[in-house]
Amino acid sequence: MTDHIVSSYDVELDTLRSKIAEMGGIAEKMLGDATMALVRRDAALAQAVIAVDERLDALQHDVEERAVLTIAKRQPMAVDLREIVSAIRVAGDIERVGDLAKNTAKRVVAISNEMQPQKIVGGVQHMSDLVQAQLKDVLDAYAQKDTARALDVWQRDDRIDALYTSIFRELLTYMMEDPRNISFCTHLLFLAKNIERIGDHTTNVAETIHYLVTGKPLAAERPKSDESSFTTVPVAGQQ
């Protein structure tokens, strides 16, 4: 893309991009650290994740203010308008990713002293690895305006949904086996749900990238495999 006649306009757009890149880096690290804190039962690391969320919130406000000011000053058109609208949207999604990572970290703190079956923690860790890969890919796709890569992330999310459904079922089984597992499993269930929702935000970003590059919304229905909403526990004596 050629430069604007007014060079300060390019500087404003570049600043927006770099702020979003910084936000993305923080959010990725928050999710990675929250997961590591879960696996290692590291409450201190979880606390650090909680603390860093403030920085992400401040950056989101900064992006929004800059975007609004650029709209007021430049009255952007076409690809510039899409770029600024996309920056506002993506900043919102990344901020939510940060909130969900923070919430995950809070639950890690809550369950850090409880007995944890490693097998089930391993399932959540695996799901988090997939979500972290999604997050990285979609942020790279955003930086490079790569619709093909964004579309790949968008289509891949159903694997995370499917994994979440299996974790949900597994946790139900643990809880049914021994009521002493309920507290831990409930926290882990919410924790897994937080991570699954981060995956949903990566698909939002993917949709935004498609709009940014093509000017059109992603029309098709995204494949979904989260069946936990329909999963129930069979009551004893009933089929």
Add this chain to the structure above:
Amino acid sequence: MTTMPNIELAKATAAEAADEAVTKVVARDVNVYYGDKHALHDVSIDIPEKAVTAFIGPSGCGKSTFLRCINRMNDTIPICRVSGRIEIDGSDIYDRGLDPVQLRAKVGMVFQKPNPFPKSIYENVAYGPRIHGLTSSKADLDEVVTMSLKRAGLYEEVKDRLTSPGTGLSGGQQQRLCIARAIAVNPEVILMDEPCSALDPIATAKIEELIDELRENYTIVIVTHSMQQAARVSQRTAFFHLGKLVEEGSTEQIFTAPQDKRTQDYITGRFG
């Protein structure tokens, strides 16, 4: 019953609206030469009835030249030669049997700089209907003047001083007087060549509001250097560059997702 997703419904409605639009002005392969200079190259466009079409493009791109072809204003320039075909309601406006004066009554024009006659407000508006013999009595003429001033959104501001000179009005009022003068002869098409470029933002807003009201009854073509104005007032936008019509489409599409790189570069301020 199956429900159609909203986006599909919106598309279908837009498509229906496009089908219903009646073409008022058709231009095919229009070329304009000023002496040896080839100013406009093979311009073909359909201009819909009762809608606002905006022409945008850098200075010297040919948009005003093309606008002036639609009411044969270029006839007044001796070295100017126009080829190709322009039809209004299916009739060739360059037909030798056609009187350009009658054409210009049908196709009114509003210029960049307000240019009221050095006459009273009343006479400015009454002049056209009088020379075209559109009214049969003083009462008729009074009514045409009042209606035209009302339609131009000026009547309330000038009703007590119709005999005052038109040149004594503010810039924005003068421009609305020129619009009243243009619509007094009952035109079907109104051409506007940068009608707000000499006006302050409030007078500009009033003219834009007026354009929005006028499109219910008239086909409007506006040349503007303000992209925001084109985006606000028009339904169709055409981008001209170096004497060529580069891209034409719905205003929404041109300003959010233009197809041609030159259009994109121009509207986003990237032209070197």
